[in-house]
Amino acid sequence: MNSEPILSVRKLEKRYGNFIGCTDVSFDVWPGEVVAIVGESGSGKTTLLNCISTRMERSSGEIRYRMRDQRFPDLAELGEAELRFLMRTDWGFVHQNPADGLRMRVSAGANVGERLMAIGDRNYGDIRSRASDWLERVEIAASRIDDMPVSFSGGMRQRLQIARNLVTHPRLIFMDEPTGGLDVSVQARVLDLLRMLVSDLGLSVIIVTHDLGVARLLSQRMIVMKSGRIVEQGLTDRVMDDPSHPYTQLLVASILEN
Numbered sequence: 001m002n003s004e005p006i007l008s009v010r011k012l013e014k015r016y017g018n019f020i021g022c023t024d025v026s027f028d029v030w031p032g033e034v035v036a037i038v039g040e041s042g043s044g045k046t047t048l049l050n051c052i053s054t055r056m057e058r059s060s061g062e063i064r065y066r067m068r069d070q071r072f073p074d075l076a077e078l079g080e081a082e083l084r085f086l087m088r089t090d091w092g093f094v095h096q097n098p099a100d101g102l103r104m105r106v107s108a109g110a111n112v113g114e115r116l117m118a119i120g121d122r123n124y125g126d127i128r129s130r131a132s133d134w135l136e137r138v139e140i141a142a143s144r145i146d147d148m149p150v151s152f153s154g155g156m157r158q159r160l161q162i163a164r165n166l167v168t169h170p171r172l173i174f175m176d177e178p179t180g181g182l183d184v185s186v187q188a189r190v191l192d193l194l195r196m197l198v199s200d201l202g203l204s205v206i207i208v209t210h211d212l213g214v215a216r217l218l219s220q221r222m223i224v225m226k227s228g229r230i231v232e233q234g235l236t237d238r239v240m241d242d243p244s245h246p247y248t249q250l251l252v253a254s255i256l257e258n
């Protein structure tokens with residue numbers, strides 16, 4: 001693994017008025033690493049993800065990102081053009097509900113091709129052929145390229161959202177409960193696909209989930225949140241096998257009972 005983090009968060013805080021969404025959050029993400037943020041509903045996972053991905057303004061703290069030219073600026077120092085580059089090219093965001101990350105009434109091919117056009121690709125044949133390759137990579141038949149996502153099943157929509165995110169060769173992907181809305185059998189297929197793509201492409205991923213099974217399957221490192229704070233972080237296997245904080249012990253025990 002590379003010796004420099006791709007992302008570094010220090011003392012991050014987000015307040016909603018007087019209410020604390022998250023506070024005193026510090027961690028690093030290394031290239032090629034999958035970090036899971038886990039915790040019960042309301043623990044601040046989504047707030048944290050949205051602040052890091054600049055979808056929400058933080059109240060205080062630092063978020064540094066390793067640019068392709070190796071600079072490591074705080075995201076707050078970046079101009080609009082650089083932020084746009086990150087959002088459109090270098091980062092991906094996979095939402096729990098595919099409808100939030102797709103355009104449901106344009107074709108599957110256009111959903112994927114649009115990201116290429118946004119970064120300046122203008123060759124129609126090339127865009128279509130890359131979209132078609134990506135559909136196949138996420139196990140959607142290329143013959144569905146002109147169909148709209150409204151005609152797809154939940155699992156297919158989620159796989160299309162993944163293709164749309166990965167087509168620009170991003171380096172960091174944010175995922176918010178990516179399998180949360182799917183049936184268990186469909187979940188397994190999407191998880192397998194995600195695991196394979198993340199490893200093939202050497203992606204760094206920050207995944208928010210309340211499902212410790214998902215975290216165990218995908219992540220190397222785990223951050224456990226409670227009431228807006230990190231209560232424990234460490235290697236996923238270690239945290240799951242030997243949780244040190246009572247809250248983590250409770251979370252782990254609750255999945256063993258199921």
Ligand SMILES: Nc1ncnc2c1ncn2[C@@H]1O[C@H](COP(=O)(O)OP(=O)(O)OP(=O)(O)O)[C@@H](O)[C@H]1O
Binds near residue numbers: 016019021045046
């Ligand atoms: N826009 C907002 N305004 C006020 N409070 C908010 C807002 N968004 C979130 N909160 C509060 O901040 C806390 C953390 O919420 P957040 O959505 O980050 O938790 P979460 O762990 O992602 O939960 P879930 O799994 O249910 O999405 C919660 O108490 C929530 O009610």
